[in-house]
Amino acid sequence: MSEQASSTPLSPPSTSSSRPSTDLPTPGRALAIGAHSDDVEFGCGGTLAKWAAAGAAVHLLVLTDGSKGTWDADADLTELVVTRRREQEAAASELGLTGVEILDIPDGELQSGFAERARVVAAIRRIRPDVVLGHDPWKRYRLHPDHRHAGWLVLDGVVAARDHHYFPDQGLPAHRPERVLLFEAEVVDHLERVGPELDAKVGALLCHHSQWRSTMGIDAEGPHRAAEQAAFDARVRREADEVGRGAGTGPAEGFKLIDKV
Numbered sequence: 626m627s628e629q630a631s632s633t634p635l636s637p638p639s640t641s642s643s644r645p646s647t648d649l650p651t652p653g654r655a656l657a658i659g660a661h662s663d664d665v666e667f668g669c670g671g672t673l674a675k676w677a678a679a680g681a682a683v684h685l686l687v688l689t690d691g692s693k694g695t696w697d698a699d700a701d702l703t704e705l706v707v708t709r710r711r712e713q714e715a716a717a718s719e720l721g722l723t724g725v726e727i728l729d730i731p732d733g734e735l736q737s738g739f740a741e742r743a744r745v746v747a748a749i750r751r752i753r754p755d756v757v758l759g760h761d762p763w764k765r766y767r768l769h770p771d772h773r774h775a776g777w778l779v780l781d782g783v784v785a786a787r788d789h790h791y792f793p794d795q796g797l798p799a800h801r802p803e804r805v806l807l808f809e810a811e812v813v814d815h816l817e818r819v820g821p822e823l824d825a826k827v828g829a830l831l832c833h834h835s836q837w838r839s840t841m842g843i844d845a846e847g848p849h850r851a852a853e854q855a856a857f858d859a860r861v862r863r864e865a866d867e868v869g870r871g872a873g874t875g876p877a878e879g880f881k882l883i884d885k886v
């Protein structure tokens with residue numbers, strides 16, 4: 626579930642005092658890690674679609690099973706997990722991703738301990754990405770605990786994956802990504818321009834039908850579905866415009882770039 630689900634609309638992110646960098650070279654391989662199905666699409670869906678279209682092998686790791694992602698108190702949660710997996714796979718296809726892995730950790734119960742870190746490290750060592758993308762754990766006043774823990778797991782996982790002496794029993798060679806990009810960044814210092822890719826981003830987000838009402842403000846059964854869907858589409862595009870406005874780049878997704886990994 627997106628952070629927006631239970632809070633106000635996104636406020637414009639802070640930007641660093643210097644001009645943000647723009648557009649990394651297309652990586653050969655990238656790995657985006659999100660707490661929940663749909664988080665990565667909100668945070669960097671346009672960037673992933675752009676890289677995939679340019680030939681990158683883009684992988685997605687979702688850390689939790691999505692089993693609390695509904696406002697329906699009577700929902701069948703086993704069925705919800707299956708639904709959300711299907712939605713995530715459809716969304717990944719919309720973005721042109723190479724692979725999707727969804728862990729079985731219960732939604733809302735993610736921790737950033739050593740056991741969870743081992744699973745992130747195994748994914749990094751297996752996929753061997755040039756760029757890893759994840760939640761910014763330093764984002765202030767972030768409410769959802771899974772988003773905080775997911776951010777730490779990405780950073781701690783990158784450090785452990787590059788060093789042979791962490792988790793040697795995995796039998797996987799160490800791997801050092803070149804860069805980390807943090808989305809939902811507390812301080813944005815890097816932009817990825819997205820234009821036509823916003824179609825894929827919106828399309829991927831709309832694959833998460835179970836999140837329409839809670840996260841996207843769309844009542845699929847209501848009389849205003851078309852208007853609500855159009856408003857959501859416009860919101861995604863407006864946010865991209867706002868991110869790029871200060872730098873004059875046109876629509877963009879904003880990140881904190883860590884390039885000394």
Ligand SMILES: [Zn+2]
Nearest residue numbers: 626627661664
């Ligand atoms: Zn989330």
